[in-house]
Amino acid sequence: MYAVELDRSKRLLVISAVQRVTAEQAKYAAQRVRELLQGVAPGLRVLADFRWLDSMDPAAARHVAEIMDALAEKGVASVTRVMPDPHKDIGLNILSQFHYGPEIQIATFETLADALQSTAGSVDSPSTE
Numbered sequence: 001m002y003a004v005e006l007d008r009s010k011r012l013l014v015i016s017a018v019q020r021v022t023a024e025q026a027k028y029a030a031q032r033v034r035e036l037l038q039g040v041a042p043g044l045r046v047l048a049d050f051r052w053l054d055s056m057d058p059a060a061a062r063h064v065a066e067i068m069d070a071l072a073e074k075g076v077a078s079v080t081r082v083m084p085d086p087h088k089d090i091g092l093n094i095l096s097q098f099h100y101g102p103e104i105q106i107a108t109f110e111t112l113a114d115a116l117q118s119t120a121g122s123v124d125s126p127s128t129e
Contacts, residue, residue, distance in 0.1 A: 002029035006036040012119070013037075013076075015067070016049040021056040026063035033067050042075025047119060048092075049082045051112060056090045064092070068099035078105040082115045 002025050003016040013036065015029065037044075056064075071079070079100070083089060096106055109115040 001025055002032075004029055004032040004036060006040070008040070011040075011044050013044055013046045013071075014049065015046065017053040017056065019052065019054050021053065021060055023057045023059035023063065026056070026060035026067075030063045030066040030070065034070050037070060037074045040074060043077045044071075044074060045077055045119060046071060046079045047082070047115060048079060049112065049115075050088065050090075051082050051084055053088055053090070055088075061091060061095065064090075065095055065099050068095060072100050072104065076104055078107070078119075080115045080119050081106070081108040082110075082112050083108050084110050 001018045002021060003014075003018065005014050006012070007014070013033070015033070079096075081092065083092075100106065107115075107118055109118065
């Protein structure tokens with residue numbers, strides 16, 4: 001299962017993958033991401049939580065790539081992933097190389113606490129632009 005939610009006040013999109021993700025669920029998640037991104041200004045941050053992921057159908061990869069493309073087109077500033085087990089990476093690092101530009105900051109953490117601390121730090125830091 002995929003869950004997608006947007007906190008507009010924090011400019012944070014949270015994507016969670018739970019248990020076994022099917023291609024149909026990933027397709028729905030890609031549609032939901034596109035819907036939520038409408039009217040959102042560039043600079044959004046993404047938190048992708050894979051703590052509870054057991055497996056993902058190989059056919060879901062194309063929809064994961066669609067999510068990445070939609071985020072890149074929208075000018076996402078950063079992607080923070082929570083991936084406690086590197087063996088469950090499901091090819092995200094490889095997909096990122098093809099679907100995200102070099103300007104998108106990507107960080108992966110083993111715990112949600114570390115990911116949130118990193119995300120909070122990026123919000124509190126003064127802008128360099």
